[in-house]
Amino acid sequence: MRKHSISRREFVADAGKATLGAVAAVNAPMIVPRHVLGGVGYQAPSDTIKFAVVGLGGQGSVNATALAGTEHLVAFADVDRAFAAKNVEEKLKPRRDGTVNPDAVKLNEQFPKATYYADFRELLHKERGIDAVVIATPDHVHAVAAKAAMDLGKHVYVQKPLTWSVYEARVLGKTAANNKKLVTQMGNQGHSTDGARLINEWIAAGVIGPVHEVHVWTNRPAGYWPQFVPRPGATVAMPAPGTLNGFNSAWGQNIVNGTLARAMGEVPVPDGMHWDLYLGPVKEDIPYHPIYHPFNWRGWVDFGMGAIGDMGAHLIDHPFWALGLTHPISIEATSAPFGTMTIPADPTAAAGSPASRNRSRAVSYPLASTVHYKFAARGNQPAVKLFWYDGGLYPPRPDMLPDAGPDAVLKSEGGVIFIGEKGILLNDTYGANPRIYPDSLQQEALLVPKTIPRIETSHEQNWARAIKGQATASSPLEYAAQLTETMLLGMAALRAGQGRRLYYDAERMAFTNAPDANQLLTRDFRAGWAI
Numbered sequence: 001m002r003k004h005s006i007s008r009r010e011f012v013a014d015a016g017k018a019t020l021g022a023v024a025a026v027n028a029p030m031i032v033p034r035h036v037l038g039g040v041g042y043q044a045p046s047d048t049i050k051f052a053v054v055g056l057g058g059q060g061s062v063n064a065t066a067l068a069g070t071e072h073l074v075a076f077a078d079v080d081r082a083f084a085a086k087n088v089e090e091k092l093k094p095r096r097d098g099t100v101n102p103d104a105v106k107l108n109e110q111f112p113k114a115t116y117y118a119d120f121r122e123l124l125h126k127e128r129g130i131d132a133v134v135i136a137t138p139d140h141v142h143a144v145a146a147k148a149a150m151d152l153g154k155h156v157y158v159q160k161p162l163t164w165s166v167y168e169a170r171v172l173g174k175t176a177a178n179n180k181k182l183v184t185q186m187g188n189q190g191h192s193t194d195g196a197r198l199i200n201e202w203i204a205a206g207v208i209g210p211v212h213e214v215h216v217w218t219n220r221p222a223g224y225w226p227q228f229v230p231r232p233g234a235t236v237a238m239p240a241p242g243t244l245n246g247f248n249s250a251w252g253q254n255i256v257n258g259t260l261a262r263a264m265g266e267v268p269v270p271d272g273m274h275w276d277l278y279l280g281p282v283k284e285d286i287p288y289h290p291i292y293h294p295f296n297w298r299g300w301v302d303f304g305m306g307a308i309g310d311m312g313a314h315l316i317d318h319p320f321w322a323l324g325l326t327h328p329i330s331i332e333a334t335s336a337p338f339g340t341m342t343i344p345a346d347p348t349a350a351a352g353s354p355a356s357r358n359r360s361r362a363v364s365y366p367l368a369s370t371v372h373y374k375f376a377a378r379g380n381q382p383a384v385k386l387f388w389y390d391g392g393l394y395p396p397r398p399d400m401l402p403d404a405g406p407d408a409v410l411k412s413e414g415g416v417i418f419i420g421e422k423g424i425l426l427n428d429t430y431g432a433n434p435r436i437y438p439d440s441l442q443q444e445a446l447l448v449p450k451t452i453p454r455i456e457t458s459h460e461q462n463w464a465r466a467i468k469g470q471a472t473a474s475s476p477l478e479y480a481a482q483l484t485e486t487m488l489l490g491m492a493a494l495r496a497g498q499g500r501r502l503y504y505d506a507e508r509m510a511f512t513n514a515p516d517a518n519q520l521l522t523r524d525f526r527a528g529w530a531i
Contacts, residue, residue, distance in 0.1 A: 049464055050074045051132045054120040054145045056084035057294060059159055060136030061107075063187065065091050066460035067134070069103035073110040075127045077120035079274040083294055085111070118274045120145050124152055131155060132467060134460075136187070138297040139304045141280045143168035147531045150175050150182055155467050157460065159187040160313035161305050162477065162484040167522035169488065170509060171531055173481025183466045185473045186480035188313040189459035190430030196318055197452040198445075199427055199434045203322040205448045207441055208420030214319045214386045215395035218414035218429070220307035221367070222392045227299040227306065229364045230257040231341035232264035232289045257340065264291060281529035299364050301338075305491055306365035307390035311414060311429070312487035313480075316388070318416055318431050320483050323384060327506035328373040328486060333494040336391070339364030362495065367391050371490035388490060400424045400437050407435075492520040 049071040053060050056076045061084070064073055078084040088111045091104035117123040120141075124133075132155035135145045143163040146156050150172075163169045176184045190196055203211065221227045245252040269275045269288040278293065279286060282302050286292075298304035308316075319325065340360040349355035368391025375384040389395055394410055398419055401407055411428060418425040423441040427434040436442040455462050455474055465471035493502050496517035503512045511517045525531075 047468065048072050049131045049467055050129060051134060052076060052123055052127055052130045053134045053136065054078075054123070054149075055135060055137035055141070055159075057087045058083075058136065059187070060084070060134060061087035061091060063134045063136055063157060063159075063460050064088070065101065065103050065107050066458045067464060068107035068110055070461070071464055073107065073114045074130050075115040075117065075123050076111075077117040077123040079118060079278045080272065080293065081116055081118070082272050119277055121148065124148055124154075128152075132157070132183075132464075135159060137280075138278075138293075139309055140164045140282060140302065143172055144281055144529055144531055146172055147175060150179060150184075153179075153182070155183040155463075156477075157185045157187060157463050158477070158480075160480075160484075161309040161487055162186050162313075162480050163488070164305060165522050166485050166488050166492065166509065168531065169481045169484040172477050173485075176477035176481070183463060183473050184477040184480075185459070185463040185466075186313065186475045186477065186484070187459065188317055188475055188480070188483075190314045190432070191317055191321070191475040192455040192459040192462055193431050194454055195427060195434050196321070196431035197450070197454060199318050199425065199431055200322045200452055201448050201450060202425060202434065202436065202445045203418065204451075205445075207423070207445045207448065208418060208425050208436060209422035210382050211319075211323060211418050211420045212382050212384060213419040214323075214384060215389070215417045215419070216312075216315045216319070216386065216414075217389040217393065217395055217410075218307055218311040218315060219392050219412045220311050220390055220414075221299055221365075225296045225299045226291070227339060227365045227391075228337060228367045229291070229299070229339040230261040231286075231339075231363045232261055232291060233266045233287065254342075258342070261341075264289065279526070281523065281525045283524050283526045299339075301363055301365065301495075304365075305488060307369075308371065308388060308487050308490050311390070312388070312490075313483065314430050315414055315416055316386070316487060317483055318427060319384075319386060319418060320486065321479075322418075323375075323381065324378050325375050325384065325386075325486070326378075326482055327375075328386075328489060328504055329376050330374045330501050330503050331371065331489050331493040332501040333369060333371040333490060333496075334498045335366035335369030335494055338362035338366055366494075368393050369494055371493060373486065373490065398424050401426075402437065407437075492517060495520050 051067060051071055052074055053064050053076040056064060056078045057080060076084065088107060092100055092108055094100055115127065133149040134157045135142055135149070136159040137145060139161055142158055146158045149156050162172060176182065202208070242250055244250055266287065267289050273288070275288040284302065286302060292300060292303060298310055299306060341363045343359045343361055345358050346355040370393060371388040373386040375386065377383045387395060395417060398417060400423060407426065414429045416427050423436055423438055425434060425436050436445050457465065459474060462471055462474050466473040489504060496502060496514060500514065502514050502517060505512050509521060
């Protein structure tokens with residue numbers, strides 16, 4: 001074979017290519033990992049999520065703190081900027097060990113530089129460069145804010161309950177399903193815990209046998225926020241002092257309610273409080289009062305979803321997930337009385353007509369209630385009855401629950417009891433501390449393999465990592481929407497009236513035997529706020 005001779009020109013050219021390649025290699029920073037260049041813990045700006053928060057006061061500041069350690073707060077919207085700022089600053093309070101949360105420090109560094117908006121709609125219009133939005137407003141604004149953000153292609157983290165109404169839950173679930181590139185998460189952080197996964201694994205392994213019945217309870221609202229409260233500032237004249245009712249009492253419940261309503265009085269809107277934006281999709285022009293904001297909105301029909309809206313996502317979540325439940329086939333509810341407001345009689349109405357008399361309208365939820373759900377059989381799993389109790393009411397103690405030991409008294413905060421054919425499974429709020437009785441089955445449960453991937457980060461960080469393609473969202477809206485729908489069907493049944501069972505057709509999103517109750521599955525939106 002004839003050898004190929006290399007000319008000097010070819011040699012120099014090839015040598016030059018090699019030299020240029022070496023120089024390029026030396027001077028090309030992209031071949032060096034960014035975390036090496038930045039040191040331990042470094043995150044390149046291109047890997048940092050630019051997020052906004054709608055509703056930074058309250059739980060929104062908790063979510064923002066969990067994200068600020070690795071991501072960047074660009075903007076926030078809140079109808080009460082002073083309250084938001086107060087909550088952000090309070091995160092700097094030393095923890096029990098005397099240290100300050102470093103993520104809170106980062107949030108407080110970012111907060112003064114973040115752009116403030118009173119109206120989240122303006123934020124979404126102007127801050128087109130954001131990647132994701134945390135929504136932590138009162139319940140009645142969740143859906144309108146989340147839908148607007150998702151329509152703009154933003155990933156969303158929405159606080160629980162996902163929505164105020166069943167219709168809104170359907171809309172968000174469908175929006176998420178139709179936009180697979182969006183990473184969504186509901187703020188039921190217990191869904192990301194190890195305990196939640198143990199519950200699923202033990203149920204799937206059949207440790208306690210087929211489950212026919214579940215009991216779920218919480219102490220909310222007792223000690224947390226007021227319910228069974230009249231609307232402040234009653235409009236109906238009080239009877240003359242000493243006027244007796246039919247039971248010879250001058251202090252019937254209506255007199256007590258009227259006195260309380262007047263005692264709360266009328267309060268002017270504070271400076272800096274954008275009350276009109278707070279009302280958002282609520283059609284009625286409800287006057288401002290500090291009994292609604294902050295926090296107490298949960299107990300008011302127009303703004304919140306009561307105890308089941310607050311804690312159902314942390315408690316009903318676990319049987320809903322572990323048992324593969326979807327929509328209930330029937331719901332019935334009973335409760336103590338609602339808080340009401342009096343609608344004055346219309347002097348022009350025909351005599352004897354409803355409008356010619358004073359009427360009452362429910363405005364705040366009862367102090368305590370129970371809801372009974374029935375779910376159809378699923379595959380080889382039997383039908384399930386799920387019982388909800390709130391306001392300090394407890395379920396009956398199962399026969400297999402020992403009267404001595406750590407569960408001699410059920411925890412007042414709340415919990416879940418799965419009743420299986422072989423045993424029972426209990427867990428605390430957020431899926432914590434799952435345990436099984438009898439003890440022999442607990443030993444069997446400890447041998448069940450861990451088949452569900454564990455989440456080592458916070459619920460918020462799980463969402464952030466999912467946005468970056470490094471994880472899978474724990475509680476995406478496709479799941480959360482069905483869970484929320486089930487929770488809110490209980491509230492619809494409660495508002496529909498006691499002593500009746502409502503049959504639900506999930507495909508039609510309708511009560512088949514109570515068409516009058518279907519209006520409770522949605523709301524009459526204020527003009528410009530409908531979704």
